[in-house]
Amino acid sequence: MAVSNDTSDLKGGELKAGAQAATAARLSALFAGTMGPLIGLVLLCLALTLTTDTFLTVRNILNVLDQITVLGIMAIGMTLVILIGGIDLSVGSVLALAAMVMGFVAHPDYLNLGMPAGIVAALVVAGLCGLVSGLLVTVTKLPPFIATLAMMSVARGLGNMITDGSQIVGFPDWFTSLSITRHFGFLSVTVGLMIVLAIIFAIFLNYRATGRSLYAIGGSAEVARLSGIPVKSLTNWVYAICGVLAGLAGIVLAARLDSVQPSSGLGYELDTIAAVVIGGASLSGGVGSIGGTAVGVLIIGVLRNGLNLLGVSPFIQQVVIGVVIALAVATDTWRRRSQ
Amino acid sequence: MPPDPHYGESPHNGLFVSGLCKSYGPVQVLADASFEVRPGEVVALLGENGAGKSTVSNIIAGSTKPDAGTITWRGKSYSPASPAAAIDAGVGMIHQELKLLPDLSVAENVYVGRLPMRGGRIDRAAMNAQASAQLKRLGLDVSPERKVRTLRIAAQQQVEIAKALTLNAELLIFDEPTAALGGEETELLFKQIRKLKAEGMSFIYISHRLDEIAEIADRVVVMRDGRIVARHERADIPVRTVVEQMVGRSVERMFPQLSPPGDQTLLAVENLSSPEKSFNNVSFSVRAGEILGIAGLIGAGRTELVRAIAGADPISSGSVRVAGKPVHLNGPAAAIKAGVVLVPEDRKAQGVVLDQTIGENLAFGNFDHVAPKGWVFPKAVQKFAEAGISRLGVKGKPNQAVSKLSGGNQQKVIIAKWVSRPPKVFILDEPTRGIDVGARAAIYDVIADLARSGMAVVVVSSDLEEVLGLSHRVLVLSRGRQRGILDRSEASNVAVMELATS
Numbered sequence: 001m002a003v004s005n006d007t008s009d010l011k012g013g014e015l016k017a018g019a020q021a022a023t024a025a026r027l028s029a030l031f032a033g034t035m036g037p038l039i040g041l042v043l044l045c046l047a048l049t050l051t052t053d054t055f056l057t058v059r060n061i062l063n064v065l066d067q068i069t070v071l072g073i074m075a076i077g078m079t080l081v082i083l084i085g086g087i088d089l090s091v092g093s094v095l096a097l098a099a100m101v102m103g104f105v106a107h108p109d110y111l112n113l114g115m116p117a118g119i120v121a122a123l124v125v126a127g128l129c130g131l132v133s134g135l136l137v138t139v140t141k142l143p144p145f146i147a148t149l150a151m152m153s154v155a156r157g158l159g160n161m162i163t164d165g166s167q168i169v170g171f172p173d174w175f176t177s178l179s180i181t182r183h184f185g186f187l188s189v190t191v192g193l194m195i196v197l198a199i200i201f202a203i204f205l206n207y208r209a210t211g212r213s214l215y216a217i218g219g220s221a222e223v224a225r226l227s228g229i230p231v232k233s234l235t236n237w238v239y240a241i242c243g244v245l246a247g248l249a250g251i252v253l254a255a256r257l258d259s260v261q262p263s264s265g266l267g268y269e270l271d272t273i274a275a276v277v278i279g280g281a282s283l284s285g286g287v288g289s290i291g292g293t294a295v296g297v298l299i300i301g302v303l304r305n306g307l308n309l310l311g312v313s314p315f316i317q318q319v320v321i322g323v324v325i326a327l328a329v330a331t332d333t334w335r336r337r338s339q
Numbered sequence: 340m341p342p343d344p345h346y347g348e349s350p351h352n353g354l355f356v357s358g359l360c361k362s363y364g365p366v367q368v369l370a371d372a373s374f375e376v377r378p379g380e381v382v383a384l385l386g387e388n389g390a391g392k393s394t395v396s397n398i399i400a401g402s403t404k405p406d407a408g409t410i411t412w413r414g415k416s417y418s419p420a421s422p423a424a425a426i427d428a429g430v431g432m433i434h435q436e437l438k439l440l441p442d443l444s445v446a447e448n449v450y451v452g453r454l455p456m457r458g459g460r461i462d463r464a465a466m467n468a469q470a471s472a473q474l475k476r477l478g479l480d481v482s483p484e485r486k487v488r489t490l491r492i493a494a495q496q497q498v499e500i501a502k503a504l505t506l507n508a509e510l511l512i513f514d515e516p517t518a519a520l521g522g523e524e525t526e527l528l529f530k531q532i533r534k535l536k537a538e539g540m541s542f543i544y545i546s547h548r549l550d551e552i553a554e555i556a557d558r559v560v561v562m563r564d565g566r567i568v569a570r571h572e573r574a575d576i577p578v579r580t581v582v583e584q585m586v587g588r589s590v591e592r593m594f595p596q597l598s599p600p601g602d603q604t605l606l607a608v609e610n611l612s613s614p615e616k617s618f619n620n621v622s623f624s625v626r627a628g629e630i631l632g633i634a635g636l637i638g639a640g641r642t643e644l645v646r647a648i649a650g651a652d653p654i655s656s657g658s659v660r661v662a663g664k665p666v667h668l669n670g671p672a673a674a675i676k677a678g679v680v681l682v683p684e685d686r687k688a689q690g691v692v693l694d695q696t697i698g699e700n701l702a703f704g705n706f707d708h709v710a711p712k713g714w715v716f717p718k719a720v721q722k723f724a725e726a727g728i729s730r731l732g733v734k735g736k737p738n739q740a741v742s743k744l745s746g747g748n749q750q751k752v753i754i755a756k757w758v759s760r761p762p763k764v765f766i767l768d769e770p771t772r773g774i775d776v777g778a779r780a781a782i783y784d785v786i787a788d789l790a791r792s793g794m795a796v797v798v799v800s801s802d803l804e805e806v807l808g809l810s811h812r813v814l815v816l817s818r819g820r821q822r823g824i825l826d827r828s829e830a831s832n833v834a835v836m837e838l839a840t841s
Contacts, residue, residue, distance in 0.1 A: 206715075207714055207715055207716065209709075209710040209715050212706070215699065219692030219694060220693075223689055223691060226681060226683055226690075227704035230670075286692065
């Protein structure tokens with residue numbers, strides 16, 4: 001493209017416009033493809049503010065944030081996996097397995113090695129689960145759907161084997177207070193953790209070479225490989241990180257419930273995938289962002305909360321969430337085609 | 340161009356296309372297109388990409404609706420609402436990307452959608468017998484029960500033709516039928532076209548291979564920018580004339596002047612073999628500033644050879660040295676680090692991430708340069724991209740999606756990705772495949788510049804003229820074996836083909 005730059009004042013104007021365009025580009029990069037979902041979220045909040053007295057209260061908003069921590073932390077890992085064109089169906093089971101491992105290692109009735117050891121063990125086991133899924137994809141060449149479906153079953157079974165299916169109840173007060181005590185009057189440790197993780201991974205995906213490489217892998221794994229990007233090892237890492245984050249979500253859930261049970265997290269993988277997809281990510285890979293996923297998680301959280309406030313039955317809630325998923329992806333597809 | 344003076348002069352029962360127009364938004368892709376196809380003749384439709392050939396064919400085959408214009412087919416007004424309606428009227432199209440179901444049998448593919456039934460069940464015996472008869476008519480000896488996936492591309496194409504025949508097609512539109520075929524397979528296809536022609540079938544034949552046209556077509560219609568710019572009553576017109584009509588200007592100098600190569604050997608390949616023996620015991624060297632062309636028929640092992648040198652595929656034995664240093668070929672990353680880069684054969688599947696921007700695509704191979712400490716900043720990517728864009732003359736902006744670029748500009752993006760490193764060995768596999776004739780010259784200039792800047796350049800191409808016009812020396816492969824290296828002075832069409840077919 002030929003850009004005329006024969007007059008200097010014209011050039012200055014162009015530079016300024018260029019800088020503005022760059023800022024706009026940066027903003028749009030952060031929320032790439034999330035304008036639609038963001039508008040949806042705002043409309044949803046407006047509607048709930050008008051139809052209920054309780055939605056727009058500090059207390060309720062804090063409630064929503066507390067309720068989405070588990071989903072939010074898992075959705076970060078799922079975003080990475082979906083970005084590289086994969087899928088992880090095992091996160092719900094890995095969450096349960098990690099929580100059971102933590103309970104087993106830490107609880108006085110079992111190994112009684114203390115909470116720190118329990119948490120570390122849980123994260124290691126969850127990371128290993130993810131790594132195995134990754135290796136099944138990269139080495140055994142299983143489709144991600146199948147590899148993680150297998151892991152979903154294996155992790156759930158292992159979680160049940162630890163205590164033969166029974167739950168472990170009662171953790172130290174400091175642990176449960178992580179999700180209850182609101183520091184500075186508003187921020188629990190678990191919500192803070194979710195926000196910090198979201199920021200770290202948003203920076204990673206936007207500004208680190210490795211993060212950008214994930215977009216290349218999702219766009220075309222062969223192009224990425226021929227460009228010298230280590231596709232296999234990055235894929236392994238992404239599944240391992242997704243596993244660790246699912247394990248972390250399991251620990252957060254344990255703090256919220258003051259117990260761990262092998263049946264927890266059933267169906268969470270679908271909520272997580274739904275949040276990422278509502279946030280504008282493409283299941284074929286290469287498109288998506290943490291900003292978008294945050295919006296997707298908030299839409300699901302606000303929707304659940306609002307429907308509860310309106311006294312809508314949980315069964316109807318399921319129907320509504322299904323309709324929202326279809327609508328979100330349909331509008332996105334329609335918008336893309338019209339471009 | 341004025342209307343065809345002979346248009347409709349000889350009333351016949353074939354196809355009359357008259358005044359077809361089509362616009363997408365403000366872009367007119369087809370303007371007042373008129374031509375005819377008589378029964379029993381092959382009309383070649385020529386033009387660059389975007390000239391409107393596909394739009395015309397899609398309208399005739401029922402998958403696109405025109406804004407204006409009429410078609411008469413077999414004496415009746417014809418405006419197919421869908422491909423199915425076109426097929427019912429006896430008009431079929433064989434697409435460049437074959438539309439077959441790879442895991443079904445040949446017979447099932449031929450009869451899909453109208454499987455012969457008996458007593459509520461598929462009559463497999465009848466289906467196989469009928470399919471077999473159609474395949475025989477094409478001179479094809481393939482079991483109707485074989486899965487399509489196991490057939491070669493050429494045989495798959497025959498299955499598509501057989502399918503059209505069973506649909507009683509009387510007009511077949513071929514879109515680049517020989518793009519994926521070797522010499523013998525092309526001959527077989529032409530034999531079949533001639534046979535069906537003799538039975539009264541008509542063909543519209545779209546191709547980029549101008550040399551084929553003289554052999555197979557009866558008449559030629561040339562399109563440019565959505566308009567028909569020339570009609571030739573015979574097909575044996577000089578290639579140069581046709582090319583000039585296609586690009587709308589005279590093609591003075593297709594190939595750039597080559598500079599003499601330097602002395603230093605940058606790439607030395609010794610006794611290289613692949614595990615599948617797709618190439619065997621290949622040895623050659625390329626000096627700084629030299630362009631080595633690799634010629635051979637499809638399946639000769641050219642692509643496999645250069646992919647292996649670029650670390651994309653494993654080797655079983657042999658060695659590669661770059662500027663004297665041995666390269667451990669265990670992946671593209673190692674080869675790139677040693678200074679060997681590849682512009683792959685399949686631009687869209689292997690070269691660029693279509694949905695991402697030019698800037699991103701350029702950054703993907705160069706994070707070590709764009710992000711020295713691992714931090715990628717949009718400004719740095721933008722700056723890097725602008726440098727690459729201006730160096731290669733890409734018509735586009737850093738934040739533009741690569742899918743919006745023409746093939747030639749996409750190819751320049753891939754070259755730009757590597758050129759700044761700078762590499763020592765630059766390998767280009769089919770650098771002008773699917774690129775407009777007019778845009779090819781620009782790519783040739785870029786390739787000559789790469790050599791001039793001191794790189795060793797390797798060019799693989801199925802276009803013999805391209806290899807001859809662009810190379811200092813030509814290496815000829817045949818069935819995985821190295822048949823010889825010809826110097827520019829001794830490399831001619833005949834000499835290369837003799838080796839390639841040996």
